[in-house]
Amino acid sequence: MKNxxxxxxxxxxxxxxxxxxxxxxxxxxxxxxxxxxxxxSAGKTLTFRGESLPVQVLGENSFTGVxxxxxxxxxxxxxxxxxxxxxxxxxxVDNTSAFRMAPDIPLVVPEVNPEAIAKYTTRGIIAxxxxxxxxxxxxxxxxxxxxxxxxxxxxxxxxxxxxGKKAIEELTLQTRALMNDEPPVVKVYPHQIAFNCLPxxxxxxxxxxxxxxxxxxxxxxxxxxxxxxxxxxxxxxVPVFYAHSESVNIETEKKITADEVRSxxxxxxxxxxxxxPREKVYxxxxxxxxxxxxxxxRIREDESIPNGINMWIVADNIRKGAALNAVQIxxxxxxxxx
Numbered sequence: 001m002k003n004x005x006x007x008x009x010x011x012x013x014x015x016x017x018x019x020x021x022x023x024x025x026x027x028x029x030x031x032x033x034x035x036x037x038x039x040x041s042a043g044k045t046l047t048f049r050g051e052s053l054p055v056q057v058l059g060e061n062s063f064t065g066v067x068x069x070x071x072x073x074x075x076x077x078x079x080x081x082x083x084x085x086x087x088x089x090x091x092x093v094d095n096t097s098a099f100r101m102a103p104d105i106p107l108v109v110p111e112v113n114p115e116a117i118a119k120y121t122t123r124g125i126i127a128x129x130x131x132x133x134x135x136x137x138x139x140x141x142x143x144x145x146x147x148x149x150x151x152x153x154x155x156x157x158x159x160x161x162x163x164g165k166k167a168i169e170e171l172t173l174q175t176r177a178l179m180n181d182e183p184p185v186v187k188v189y190p191h192q193i194a195f196n197c198l199p200x201x202x203x204x205x206x207x208x209x210x211x212x213x214x215x216x217x218x219x220x221x222x223x224x225x226x227x228x229x230x231x232x233x234x235x236x237x238v239p240v241f242y243a244h245s246e247s248v249n250i251e252t253e254k255k256i257t258a259d260e261v262r263s264x265x266x267x268x269x270x271x272x273x274x275x276x277p278r279e280k281v282y283x284x285x286x287x288x289x290x291x292x293x294x295x296x297x298r299i300r301e302d303e304s305i306p307n308g309i310n311m312w313i314v315a316d317n318i319r320k321g322a323a324l325n326a327v328q329i330x331x332x333x334x335x336x337x338x
Contacts, residue, residue: 003030004030005067007062008070009036010073011036011041015072060081060084070326072322082098093330094128117336129325136248137220142265142271147307149229150252152248152250154232158235158317167193175194202215213235214233242289243316250308258299265299283313292319292324294313295314299311
């Protein structure tokens, strides 16, 4: 098997760490792995296949000879360095929001629209969708293909790891403080996150929605290749470390029953049906954390409309919501395009 030169940009972050782990776990044919980050991380080492690799400072000459770049270092970094990498002959899989809605850059979830990867040649960049969007469309695509979804109403319950390592630490420290009757220190979020829910992810826009909510609206339409789908979202940060949970209500053109949805999803790639409420079996964040599957349960018909379905969707936001999806895109790249 041919080996590839791969770079991970933002290697010391939560998603970057997971990208390295997923590359190893899935036995991606890495010939050379280059770890890139900011000057703050210079001198650090990370382990890949039992070997300690140095973290290098990201620069304009970092991509010579690199064939695939997995980016997760923030939008401004991607905006500057992804085009530089592409000009050097590196295909970029970008995990930030920098390029997702660019009409000439594919936005890809391999289980949903792998054919879009072919468009990477336009600019040498493929966008990885928002974590909460990925798990939702993985579950909804088979239903959309069968009964066409007209409308989606989604409320998310998102883990702090979606914000990064500092947010994970803040939830830990706040919980410890409160359990010891001490005042919690608030830095990462605008309010205390421990034992609380914040209906505020990313910045608020003029329409009253947050940027995170509009990401779900716009990205879903692009990935599903159906701009007519009506989508509305409310995104909430909850005191969970890993795995996002979503309450999703859909309205379809064609009538589809809950049993038919279960049957469709039972064979859907990347989906695991976890749906036996009488036995208290349904998707839980603690069960999804560390796993690759998108868990779907609480599947039931919406009795308020003729063609409605409710469901509960849970997935690890750092894995399927970021690192795993990026590596899966890279796998499609080497199998069909590079």
